[in-house]
Amino acid sequence: MAKKSPSGRGKGERTDAMAALQAANEELRAKLTDIQIELQQEKNKVSKLEREKMQEVRHEQHKSAAAVSELRAKLHEEKLRELHSVRETLLRQHESELLRVIKIKDGEIQRLQALVNALRDGSTDKVKSALMVEVKEESTSGLRGRALTPAAGDH
Numbered sequence: 128m129a130k131k132s133p134s135g136r137g138k139g140e141r142t143d144a145m146a147a148l149q150a151a152n153e154e155l156r157a158k159l160t161d162i163q164i165e166l167q168q169e170k171n172k173v174s175k176l177e178r179e180k181m182q183e184v185r186h187e188q189h190k191s192a193a194a195v196s197e198l199r200a201k202l203h204e205e206k207l208r209e210l211h212s213v214r215e216t217l218l219r220q221h222e223s224e225l226l227r228v229i230k231i232k233d234g235e236i237q238r239l240q241a242l243v244n245a246l247r248d249g250s251t252d253k254v255k256s257a258l259m260v261e262v263k264e265e266s267t268s269g270l271r272g273r274a275l276t277p278a279a280g281d282h
Contacts, residue, residue, distance in 0.1 A: 238264075 238261070245257045 242257050242261065
């Protein structure tokens with residue numbers, strides 16, 4: 128008696144099923160290979176895009192660094208210009224103050240010279256009146272000076 132397989136199929140059916148399985152297996156292997164190739168291509172694209180992005184970022188960083196350097200240079204130039212301007216202003220103020228002091232001192236020298244000349248001329252009345260004028264001028268200018276300058280407690 129010939130043995131039948133439990134599924135009830137014969138040897139021919141089994142070989143057909145094996146051939147169908149092998150064909151399906153080959154087809155799946157081919158699909159897997161295609162998917163692996165496609166995956167590798169996608170990985171290559173991603174790597175290329177990452178490299179391009181990194182180049183772009185480096186380029187932007189370089190541009191930013193150049194812009195910062197340029198701004199620093201401009202700021203330094205502006206600071207030097209302002210410093211020069213302040214220095215010139217202070218020099219003018221100092222010169223103006225010196226001219227004012229010179230004018231005051233010249234006035235004092237002329238006044239003292241007139242007093243010396245009066246003393247040389249010898250008239251006691253002239254000397255006495257010149258000294259009185261001198262004292263009056265000093266007292267009024269002293270009062271004016273005190274009125275213009277703030278008292279010590281006002282600070």
